[in-house]
Amino acid sequence: MPYIDSHWALKSLSAAAFLSFVSFQTAAQDELSELDYLNDIEVTFAATRLPQQLKNAPASVTIIDRAMIDASSATNITELMRLVPGLQSYHIATNASAVSYHGMSDKFPPRMEVMIDGRSVYIPLFSAVIWETLPLSIDDIARIEVVRGTNTVTQGSNAFLGAINIITHSALGHTNNLVKYTSGEFNNNTYFGRYSGAHRLGFYSLSAEVSGNDGSQFSNGEQDPYLNRHLTFNNTFSPTLFDTISLNLGMSSGYSTVGDIIRNPDLKRRDFSNHFESIEWKHATDESDLTVHYSHSYNDIDARSLTAAETGLGLVLGQALLNVNSPFKITAETGKIEQHDLEVSLRQQLNNNTKIINGISYRSASAQNRQLLDSLEWVNESSVRLFSNIEYQTNRWIYNLGLTGEKSDHNGSRVSPRIAANYQLSDSSSIRCSVSRAYRMPSLLEANYQSTIYAPAGYPLPVYDYAFTRNSNLKPEQLDSVDVGVLATWPEYSSSLDLRIFLEEISNGITENEIMSKPELAALLSGKTSKVHIMDNTSEWQNKGFELQYKYQSQNTFKPLFVLNYGYIETRGNRLLSEVTNRVDPLETRNPMHTASLLASATLPNELQISLNHYFLSSVQWIEAHRNVDVDPPNSPYHRTDLKISKKLKLSSQNELSIALIVQNLLDNPYSEFYAENMFEQRTYIQAQLSF
Known part of the structure; x- marks a missing residue:
């Protein structure tokens, strides 16, 4: 597949250079001052780590603020992502979700970084985020910043196609205390509480939630129940006028279910127990900010062991096989994962026109899983990354040049650059062109995936089954992209328009590839021929389209809120699934061509708020849920309308009671999400919240 059309890129850069020259001659200098950050214009750090108005950022950034969160019908965090143009949020099961952006999406989307207050929650053993295990509630969130497009230069390899940063309520600025109860579908009961206070050195907040339900009842009687108990503590204090120290601690535990929901659901309970610790020191002066951030996380995801009877080989042979391969869990989607992240960055205001940030980060990841990594030992991987971004303003032009160099233990070194030019059409509107090259290092699982079932003593072959073999030559994925963005705001009309046009070329895409059959093992496998697979760079595709909000x-009066999102994407490409049979999977149907959402809200007299949410997704054949494009029919397009009605009652000067009714899929038009049998029907919830 050819890379980005060099003529197109050259023409884009030439046009930018020409317009820049003209602007030098005709436009007056348009400098930013500190006052700009005090206005109502939204400021983001997401794209570069520099404070920037959205119109100055080198990438498209969508912000989900607290008003949108309160107006939405979302009952979990992933549903909020439906309010971002081009993002795909979908339920894998009742209590398991995934979020993807322009990727070949299965239940483990690997190409988007997700952070909570800048701390990555990406799990390298599964190459994805396990959303249902996070120690986080919707009520903890102050806002969400989503970078639509590659942000490897800022957040590293995981941000290959985009990045999400979930920003929680700061102990420093949030003093409301509340308790909240939610009851509804699947016998759902959720209890949440938050308390904030002050001490001699600073401010703290403590939040806790217990959430659980019975899950769906499937056609064969299976259910997928869920429980998550979490506790988080945030503390911010300033020992001097120039120094701020923030400490965040959290833990969660509970259980959920995993497994296929295809025709005859096969679901298995999986327990989890997680904790994290994060500390940040910031030394700020008028001209620079020095930040040191360290975080540690530990995830223990477990399931019961397989029994001899469940092997289907008889009690004697089954137990002999399990003894050799112990521990052998009922699902391979388990393991212990530990991560350390250390980052030092220096942000400087060099002059009125120039800002720069430089930094270095170190990441260490370790995982233990015998079924996926073919070892009882911990498998380790570490990486070092240097990053820099400089913003230069002159007249009506803002230039951003970003560069990151990343070195991984097993994947060598790569350098990812991004150059962007923003032209200020007015004080509130701009047009942007950017060109990027990004690399995604193979995850710990992709680089070390090996699945072997060893035979018990007395068998003629030492291996009973050999499903996956490690690929020591796996290379990083590569992305070349060009995008054009327009951001227009009309303060007098309280309106804004965000448009992004993009072209993305992905090469060396990592996918599962069959490299041989094993007829010699057929006798040991109940007469079936086993196959050997490998993770390999055998896919490549192109995305082009546009998004708008x-x-x-x-x-x-009525505090009206109206948000319309639309995304259009065309995907062309292939992935090689079998070198043995030359089977190729065309990727045209692996992304939904159209995604759209609408949020409309108004607050009537007496604090009665009514919100409508509408979502649309065109047909798609999700990877894994539709393993064979030629045989498995795609998920049908769906429209879903949600209603939320809430009422606030002032009990006293400091106490307020809020009651809300949420009806998801109001028109009761059931549709399937991801797996065909995972039906989303009408769901109703009641919420009561007391603020004090």
Whole structure:
């Protein structure tokens, strides 16, 4: 597959250079001052780690603020992502979800970084985020910043196609205390509480939640129940006028279910127990900020062991096989994962026109899983990354040049650059062109995936089954992209429009590939021929399309809020699934061509708020849920409308009671999400919240 059309890229850069020259001659200098950051114009750090107005950022950034969160019908965090143009959020099961952006999506989307307050929650053993295990509630969130497009230069390899940063309520600025109860579908009961206070050195907050339900009842009687108990503690204090120290601690435990929901659901309970610790020191002066951030996380995801009877080989042979391969869990989606992240960055205001940030980060990841890594020992991987971004303003132009160099233990070194030029059409509107090259290092699982079932003593072959073999020559994925963005705001009309046009070329895509059959093992495998697979760079594809968001938000009468999102994407490409049979999977149907969402809300007299949410997704054949494009029919397009009605009652000057009714899929048009039998029907919830 050819890379980005060099003529197109050259023409884009030439046009930018020409317009820049013209602007030098005709436009007056348009400098930023500190006052810009005090206005109502939204400021983001997500794209570069520099404080930037959205119109100055080198990438498209969508912000989900607290008003949107309160108006939405979302009952979990992933559903909020439906309010971002081009993002795909989908339920794998009742209590398991995934979020993807422009990727070949299965239940483990690997190409988007997800952070909570800048701390990565990406799990390298599964190459994805396990959303249902996070120690986080919707009520903990102050806002969400989503970078639509590669942000490897800022957040590293995991941000290959985009990045999500979930920003929680700061102990420093949030003093409301509340308790909240939610009851509804599947016998759901959720209890949440948050308390904030002050001490001699600073401020702290403590939040806790217990959430659980019975899950869906499937056609064969299987269910997928869920429980998550989590506790988080945040503490911020300033020992001097120039120094701020933030400490975040959290833990969660519970259980969920995993397994296929295809025709005859096969679901298995999986327990989890997680904790994290994060500390950040910031030394800020008028001209620079020095930040040191360290975080540690530990995830223990477990399931019961397989029994001899469940092997289907008889009690004697089954137990002999399990003894050799112990521990052998009922699902391979388990393991212990530990991560350490240390980052030092220096942000400087060099002059009125120039800002720069430089930094270095070190990441260490370790995992233990015998079934996926073919070892009882911990498998380790570490990486070092240097990053820099400089923003230069002159007249009506803002230039951003970003560069990151990343070195991994097993995957060598790669350098990812991004150059962007933003032209200010007015004080509130701009047009942007950017060109990027990004690399995604293979995850710990992809680089070390080996699945072997050893035979018990007395068998003629030492291996009973050999499903996956490690690929020591696996290379990083590569992305070349060009995007054009327009951001227009009309403060007098409380409106804004965000448009992104993109072209992305992905090469060396990592996918599962069959490299041989094993007829010699057929006798040991009940007469079946086993196959050997490998993770290999055998896919490549192109994405092109556009996304837009129109937003109207006013504090006038009725506090109207209207957000319209639309994404269009065309995907062309292939992935090789078998070198033995030359079977190729065309990727045109692996992304939904159209995604759309609408949020409309108004607050009537007496604090009665009514919100409508509408979602649309065109047909798609999700990878894994539809393993064979020629045989498995795609998920049908769906429309879903949600209603939320909430009422606030002032009990006293400091106490307020809020009651809400949420009806998801109001029109009761059932549709399948991901797996065909995973039906989303009408769901109703009642919420009661007391603030004090």
